Amino acid sequence: MNKVEFLFHAIDVITHPMQNCIKVKGLEHRFDIPYANDFAEQKMDLIFKKSDNPLPVLINFHGGGFVKGDKKHRHTISDLFADKNWFVINANYRLSPKHVFPALIEDAFLILEKLPDMVAEYNLDISKIVFTGDSAGAYLAAMLVACLTNETLRTALDMPSSEIKPAGLIGFCGPYDLMSAMLKPMPFGLTVAMAESFTGLKVGSDISKLKDDYKYAQYISPVDFVTEKWCPTLIVYAEKDLFCKGLEAQMIDNIKKAGVYCVESHSTKAIDNHCYHFNYSTQASKDALNKAYEFLSYVLESQSTTTNDSI
Numbered sequence: 001m002n003k004v005e006f007l008f009h010a011i012d013v014i015t016h017p018m019q020n021c022i023k024v025k026g027l028e029h030r031f032d033i034p035y036a037n038d039f040a041e042q043k044m045d046l047i048f049k050k051s052d053n054p055l056p057v058l059i060n061f062h063g064g065g066f067v068k069g070d071k072k073h074r075h076t077i078s079d080l081f082a083d084k085n086w087f088v089i090n091a092n093y094r095l096s097p098k099h100v101f102p103a104l105i106e107d108a109f110l111i112l113e114k115l116p117d118m119v120a121e122y123n124l125d126i127s128k129i130v131f132t133g134d135s136a137g138a139y140l141a142a143m144l145v146a147c148l149t150n151e152t153l154r155t156a157l158d159m160p161s162s163e164i165k166p167a168g169l170i171g172f173c174g175p176y177d178l179m180s181a182m183l184k185p186m187p188f189g190l191t192v193a194m195a196e197s198f199t200g201l202k203v204g205s206d207i208s209k210l211k212d213d214y215k216y217a218q219y220i221s222p223v224d225f226v227t228e229k230w231c232p233t234l235i236v237y238a239e240k241d242l243f244c245k246g247l248e249a250q251m252i253d254n255i256k257k258a259g260v261y262c263v264e265s266h267s268t269k270a271i272d273n274h275c276y277h278f279n280y281s282t283q284a285s286k287d288a289l290n291k292a293y294e295f296l297s298y299v300l301e302s303q304s305t306t307t308n309d310s311i
Helices: 003-019 071-082 103-122 136-149 151-156 178-183 187-199 209-213 249-257 283-310
Strands: 028-034 043-048 055-061 087-091 124-134 168-172 233-238 262-267
Touching: 003 071, 003 187, 043 071, 043 103, 055 071, 055 103, 055 136, 055 283, 071 087, 071 124, 071 283, 087 103, 103 124, 103 136, 124 136, 124 283, 136 151, 136 168, 168 283, 178 187, 178 209, 233 249, 233 283, 249 262, 262 283
Parallel strands: 055 087, 055 124, 124 168, 168 233, 233 262
Antiparallel strands: 028 043, 043 087
16 A cells, blocks of 8 residues: 555545535435446445436535545435435446556446436436536536547547536536646655556656656546536635645636636635545535535526427
């Protein structure tokens, strides 16, 4: 276990009780459903309320610095979204350093491939799909949107074509400019350890090698692939984020410049830091989650309007 794996493992252990302190009644749960059979990580939990109407879909990806994390640490956040009448897929995916980029993107596409087969069994409306996640999971959600809306990126990463069109993206404290994040110095060589784990490239003390020597260097930052085909987006961030400070600004700017609906919610206090929305008792968390619920309502309303206008 390298230093960055140790750090994020410790974070998972310490924060698990806080992140799963709320229990929501009246939900159906299906745990550890395989979406592929090649690797142990390729499993998902399904959380939903039974409904006579087709349910919109929300796919959640956990954080953990790309090296740790598990869907079991995201039970409460999944339940909260399911309680708002979304069919929630809380997904695991392959982690570094055992599996390097773009393995996590491949897993996200495998989940999408399963969706048409789930429509009848779970009464789903897969024309209304929102991707979300925290930290590394927010990055994965954004990369999935980027691949689905930008053919150049999808082709460069050799991802399959998909009929799925994202209806929305909610990113909680994500490193959308991942190259800048990896080049940013951090104590104890943490960014070097994370970069080497994520890419599989040994850079030693010269982290700048990433730009010149890594074959996917120009394809790892979703901020670089925003077009007018991007989907409505909510960006939640912490002004004083220890890990992702400032990495949201260009993402928000690029989405707005593309003419796509984009809103934000942020914390200002140092105590409300990276992924502060998991500290559910705080006002900052409540504000962020309320913004997320409002955004999900907007997505449904805008999708309904688009459908009606096309009839």
